[in-house]
Amino acid sequence: MNTHVKPGDPTFRDLASEEFDTRVHLAHAREQALVRKYEDFLIVDVDSHHYETDAFDEIAKYITDPVMRHEALFQGMARGGITSTDGSYQELAGRITRYPNRRKEKVPAEPHRDITLMHRWMDPMGVDIAVMFPTPMLNLAVCPRVELEVALAFAYNRWLCDTVLDKDPRIKSMLYLPFNDPAACLKVVEEFGEHPGCVGFMVTATHYKGVYDNAYAPVYAAMQERNLPLGFHAMFSWGDQSLRLTNRFIGVHALGFAWHNMLQLTNWVTNGMPERFPGLKTVWIESGLAWVPFLMQRLDNEYMMRPSDCPELKKKPSDYMRDMFFTSQPMEMVDNKAALEVTFQMINAETQLLYSSDYPHWDMDLPSTIYDLPFLSETAKRNILGGNAQRLFNLKPVYADWKLQSRGE
Amino acid sequence: MPEIRVCEHGEIADGAVRIVKTGRLEIGVIRQTDKYYAYRNLCPHQGGPACEGLRMPGVRSQIENGIFMGQTFDEGDMHIVCPWHGYEFHLADGTNVCDAKLKLQRFDVVQRDGAVYVVV
Numbered sequence: 248m249n250t251h252v253k254p255g256d257p258t259f260r261d262l263a264s265e266e267f268d269t270r271v272h273l274a275h276a277r278e279q280a281l282v283r284k285y286e287d288f289l290i291v292d293v294d295s296h297h298y299e300t301d302a303f304d305e306i307a308k309y310i311t312d313p314v315m316r317h318e319a320l321f322q323g324m325a326r327g328g329i330t331s332t333d334g335s336y337q338e339l340a341g342r343i344t345r346y347p348n349r350r351k352e353k354v355p356a357e358p359h360r361d362i363t364l365m366h367r368w369m370d371p372m373g374v375d376i377a378v379m380f381p382t383p384m385l386n387l388a389v390c391p392r393v394e395l396e397v398a399l400a401f402a403y404n405r406w407l408c409d410t411v412l413d414k415d416p417r418i419k420s421m422l423y424l425p426f427n428d429p430a431a432c433l434k435v436v437e438e439f440g441e442h443p444g445c446v447g448f449m450v451t452a453t454h455y456k457g458v459y460d461n462a463y464a465p466v467y468a469a470m471q472e473r474n475l476p477l478g479f480h481a482m483f484s485w486g487d488q489s490l491r492l493t494n495r496f497i498g499v500h501a502l503g504f505a506w507h508n509m510l511q512l513t514n515w516v517t518n519g520m521p522e523r524f525p526g527l528k529t530v531w532i533e534s535g536l537a538w539v540p541f542l543m544q545r546l547d548n549e550y551m552m553r554p555s556d557c558p559e560l561k562k563k564p565s566d567y568m569r570d571m572f573f574t575s576q577p578m579e580m581v582d583n584k585a586a587l588e589v590t591f592q593m594i595n596a597e598t599q600l601l602y603s604s605d606y607p608h609w610d611m612d613l614p615s616t617i618y619d620l621p622f623l624s625e626t627a628k629r630n631i632l633g634g635n636a637q638r639l640f641n642l643k644p645v646y647a648d649w650k651l652q653s654r655g656e
Numbered sequence: 657m658p659e660i661r662v663c664e665h666g667e668i669a670d671g672a673v674r675i676v677k678t679g680r681l682e683i684g685v686i687r688q689t690d691k692y693y694a695y696r697n698l699c700p701h702q703g704g705p706a707c708e709g710l711r712m713p714g715v716r717s718q719i720e721n722g723i724f725m726g727q728t729f730d731e732g733d734m735h736i737v738c739p740w741h742g743y744e745f746h747l748a749d750g751t752n753v754c755d756a757k758l759k760l761q762r763f764d765v766v767q768r769d770g771a772v773y774v775v776v
């Protein structure tokens with residue numbers, strides 16, 4: 248018999264008999280959203296993902312080349328097994344339960360499964376608008392078949408526009424640029440640049456291409472003209488010559504995600520790209536933040552001694568970096584509040600930092616990682632969680648239904 | 657101290673967990689190798705449902721004279737793995753395996769007359 252317990256209370260759940268449901272998995276996120284009154288302001292998540300592998304048959308049908316389409320439909324697009332170079336055991340061998348359970352989650356026939364699954368995590372977290380990216384496709388950067396990268400870039404972007412972006416105003420994307428082919432990049436910008444829901448373009452940072460190459464000048468100019476930002480989405484490649492020395496995933500991930508963005512950003516600044524394309528805004532995605540102060544200090548120190556190396560620059564490298572935008576996740580939060588506060592100051596977080604969850608990946612961050620920081624004002628929190636992204640991407644606010652209902656709208 | 661009757665002994669399979677909710681309090685009652693453990697279903701990391709994930713034995717590297725010999729599972733040190741990001745806690749006492757300052761809140765479990773109670 249229960250003692251001192253109200254009728255109808257307690258309730259019980261047996262996990263062994265439950266089917267996986269993202270809304271249940273994130274029930275605590277919903278509680279956080281209610282306690283913090285997220286209904287009072289817009290939350291934009293600038294980096295989230297879906298598993299395009301689950302819809303790959305649909306995407307492959309968009310490949311125009313019939314031979315490549317046939318190959319793709321036959322071969323499929325899955326992450327590799329334990330010997331692959333692209334992830335191996337990123338999922339922590341089952342410890343992050345949403346990875347193996349994702350495919351089993353039941354959804355209604357309408358809307359598209361990806362839209363339902365997006366809403367099921369956005370709503371509990373209090374996210375109103377999410378910028379969505381693929382997952383395994385980020386590894387296309389290191390695919391030796393450039394023509395395949397181009398074909399899949401167009402197929403994926405067209406599929407995403409038709410299936411998701413056109414159907415749901417809460418979901419946006421910075422569409423994939425096949426960076427190994429500059430001419431194809433320009434075609435992508437021209438085809439999709441005005442498409443509703445396309446809020447910019449994204450390069451995965453593992454491309455072994457110099458961002459300073461003159462071949463990209465028309466691409467940058469076309470984006471600048473349309474006021475569309477260029478995002479560099481961090482990634483790792485276990486095939487990278489130096490990262491091959493890491494034998495544990497923590498090594499390749501911790502270094503790779505920072506390293507590849509450091510490399511691209513260093514080239515971007517030292518070649519004076521911000522002076523050559525002053526209206527082109529850049530966003531540095533999914534590298535966390537700790538690397539940014541390091542790179543600011545390092546580049547400033549060397550620039551003062553070697554201005555002849557970067558004559559295009561009119562101010563210090565860190566000044567250009569302070570004009571850039573950075574996404575927050577995975578934010579380094581363990582025992583380092585003082586360092587984090589300095590980092591926020593150094594990058595002008597109040598105007599330049601963009602909240603990102605990276606959901607559903609293993610190192611995702613909830614909005615509370617920003618909202619609960621003791622050194623931020625309420626205005627700064629709201630800017631980082633949504634206002635900065637709203638201004639950067641020129642977003643018309645669209646709120647989650649539950650927020651509108653709780654406000655009586 | 658109020659008690660909540662969670663189940664008959666045997667009603668929860670070995671290795672399984674039952675989440676008990678009373679008011680805003682959620683407790684995960686875990687049966688593991690025929691013992692019961694109860695922890696608050698709230699992770700000190702980002703507030704995830706710590707008890708709703710896997711139990712996994714701790715991983716150990718075997719080093720002899722500085723030479724890496726391989727890895728093994730330590731079945732004697734079962735961990736509660738939070739499903740959101742993988743923070744791990746010793747099942748025995750709820751302390752985080754990387755930083756003992758982080759803890760899952762523990763509740764006493766009482767077995768009486770074939771039933772299992774958690775003390776709240």
Ligand code: FES
Nearest residue numbers: 699701702704738
């Ligand atoms: S919330 Fe538990 S591991 Fe992050």
